[in-house]
Amino acid sequence: MSHPVKTELITRPGPDPHTEIAQLRQRCPVHPIDFPAGSQAYLVVDHETAVRAFNDPRLSKDINNAPDWFRDQAVDNSAVLSSNMMGADPPEHTRLRKLVGRAFLPRPMERLRPRIQQITDDLIDAFPASGELDLLTAFAFPLPLMVICEFLGIRYQDRALFQRWGNVLSQDPGRETEAETRARRLANDEVDDYLTEVLAERRAEPRDDFIGDLVKLADAEDGYTDAELVSTIIFLIIAGHKTTANLIGNGTEALLRHPDQLALLRAEPGLVDSAVEEFLRYEGSVDRATVRFAAQDLSLAGVDIPRGSFVHLSVQAAGHDPAMFTDPERLDITRSPNRHMAFGHGAHFCAGAPLARLEGQVAFATLLRRLPELSLAVPVEELEWVADSSISRGLLSLPVRMADKRPR
Numbered sequence: 362m363s364h365p366v367k368t369e370l371i372t373r374p375g376p377d378p379h380t381e382i383a384q385l386r387q388r389c390p391v392h393p394i395d396f397p398a399g400s401q402a403y404l405v406v407d408h409e410t411a412v413r414a415f416n417d418p419r420l421s422k423d424i425n426n427a428p429d430w431f432r433d434q435a436v437d438n439s440a441v442l443s444s445n446m447m448g449a450d451p452p453e454h455t456r457l458r459k460l461v462g463r464a465f466l467p468r469p470m471e472r473l474r475p476r477i478q479q480i481t482d483d484l485i486d487a488f489p490a491s492g493e494l495d496l497l498t499a500f501a502f503p504l505p506l507m508v509i510c511e512f513l514g515i516r517y518q519d520r521a522l523f524q525r526w527g528n529v530l531s532q533d534p535g536r537e538t539e540a541e542t543r544a545r546r547l548a549n550d551e552v553d554d555y556l557t558e559v560l561a562e563r564r565a566e567p568r569d570d571f572i573g574d575l576v577k578l579a580d581a582e583d584g585y586t587d588a589e590l591v592s593t594i595i596f597l598i599i600a601g602h603k604t605t606a607n608l609i610g611n612g613t614e615a616l617l618r619h620p621d622q623l624a625l626l627r628a629e630p631g632l633v634d635s636a637v638e639e640f641l642r643y644e645g646s647v648d649r650a651t652v653r654f655a656a657q658d659l660s661l662a663g664v665d666i667p668r669g670s671f672v673h674l675s676v677q678a679a680g681h682d683p684a685m686f687t688d689p690e691r692l693d694i695t696r697s698p699n700r701h702m703a704f705g706h707g708a709h710f711c712a713g714a715p716l717a718r719l720e721g722q723v724a725f726a727t728l729l730r731r732l733p734e735l736s737l738a739v740p741v742e743e744l745e746w747v748a749d750s751s752i753s754r755g756l757l758s759l760p761v762r763m764a765d766k767r768p769r
Contacts, residue, residue: 363389363664366404368396371648371673374754376746378648379690382406382678390662394673400428402671403664404649406678408685408702410662414674415706420653422709423450427654428669438545439530441552444592447651451708460578460585460593461712464571470715473512477720480507481727482769490766493738496759500728501609502602505720509601512716513594514570515559526552527599531753556591597713605717607646607755609724612637614744614759615644616725617737619692626694627729636694637721642680642701643692648754650674650705676702677754734764 366385370378371394385392390407405411414420424432424443436443446457463469484500506524510517529548532541563576572594579585616623626636653672658665666672680701681689704711711717728735737744738760745757 363392366392366394368394368398370394371396371404371675372748374648374746374748376742376744378677379681382675382681386678386682389664391664391666396673397431397671400431400671401667401669402673403661403666404673404675405661406675407662408679408682408700411674411676411679411702412706414653414661414672415650415702415709417659418450419655419657419659420672421450421656422448422454422651422653423656424448424654426656426669427671431671438542439549440588441549441592441595442530444586444589445596446593446712447596447709454708456584457589457593458712460575460590461597464574465712465715467715470719473508473716474719474723476511477504477508477723478727480504481723482731485727485731485766486769488732488763488766491764493760493762496613496761497606497610497756498758500724501613501759502606504609504724505605505717506602508716508720509598512571512601513597514563514568514572515594515598519555522551522555523598523602526595527603530595531599531603552595553591556594557587559594560587560590600711601713601716603753603755604646605720607753608637608640608717608721610756610759611644611646611754612640612721612725613728613761614737614741614756615640615692617735617761618741622692622694623729626725627733630726630730632694633722633726634718635697635699636725637718638699638701639692639694639696640721641703642686642696642699645677645680645701645703646755647703647752648675648677648748649752650676650702650709651752676705731767731769732763732765733767736762738762 370381386406390405390410392404392406394402394404396402405414424435446454449457481504484504488494488499506520507517510520526548529544559572560576563573567573575590579590616626626632653674655666655668655670655672658668660666680686680703683689685700704714744759746754747757748754
């Protein structure tokens with residue numbers, strides 16, 4: 362039977378949300394949840410219903426199908442994020458996704474492997490020869506941020522701005538303080554000014570990078586506004602580094618808690634591809650898909666969802682559904698098949714998935730090859746898990762100890 366779920370399950374999930382989610386799933390796949398506060402909202406916690414919901418055209422990504430108060434608040438405070446493919450339904454979504462679709466195909470991404478390998482080794486070269494460090498600040502966050510900056514063609518020297526904008530703009534508008542609202546509006550204006558200038562520079566001096574290609578496509582087809590280009594670029598900056606950083610952090614933590622799997626991956630480095638998929642399933646960097654809005658009255662798993670409701674699809678819960686995964690609470694880097702939904706499903710499947718997978722494969726393979734003795738520097742109970750944006754879940758820090766560092 363469906364019953365209300367406390368909001369802390371997704372706002373402050375802690376180290377183990379899976380036990381409570383398993384109990385919820387046994388009762389019903391869909392439960393009401395007061396998130397955003399004061400709204401009519403529902404949380405989906407099983408794999409089958411999540412797949413159906415991802416494919417249900419009555420569940421809209423268009424913010425015009427959200428309640429008026431949420432739409433107005435979101436657009437007023439962060440208009441810069443309101444004009445990309447994540448906030449649109451087909452055919453508008455199809456038109457906007459065209460801006461990024463070809464750039465993130467697996468073959469073009471694979472050409473980035475040597476550069477990703479170089480960045481990975483450069484970061485590890487900067488580690489001490491032995492001792493302790495925070496793997497998040499020294500490695501997991503700078504790696505994907507450097508890669509996405511180079512790929513897009515923006516200055517990595519401005520990374521502090523990108524990180525601040527990402528942290529501010531990715532917060533849930535439904536649970537902001539007045540100070541956070543002011544910070545969001547300021548960040549919105551700063552992003553707009555910064556990226557509008559970048560677009561102008563590309564038009565004046567074309568370059569062979571993603572933004573250069575984006576400008577050429579937009580200008581040639583005369584169907585895209587600069588607001589749509591700016592919104593697409595900042596979305597890629599935010600999505601292109603935070604979730605991949607959490608993949609590296611969460612996956613490393615999972616390995617260090619499971620020495621048998623760590624030893625297996627060290628002994629058989631060819632398993633790195635399937636290991637990355639298992640990290641995404643087991644302790645994924647995304648807790649749930651970006652919110653959907655019920656464009657009309659509907660029913661999910663026998664639960665009535667009124668028009669205008671918020672619907673949250675928990676991909677983390679779907680990844681632990683025993684109806685889909687044998688022994689889902691066990692980390693198994695050889696798991697196959699592994700039909701997790703860490704990158705979403707259907708029309709909104711993450712366009713950047715090939716890049717995230719590639720970065721994860723290079724990162725884990727190189728870390729384990731170059732750091733033969735790696736361990737947690739604090740008891741696992743002291744690690745703090747945070748839901749630091751509207752959908753992500755990761756560690757606040759990951760202190761590790763290494764006894765040796767091999768050359769690149």
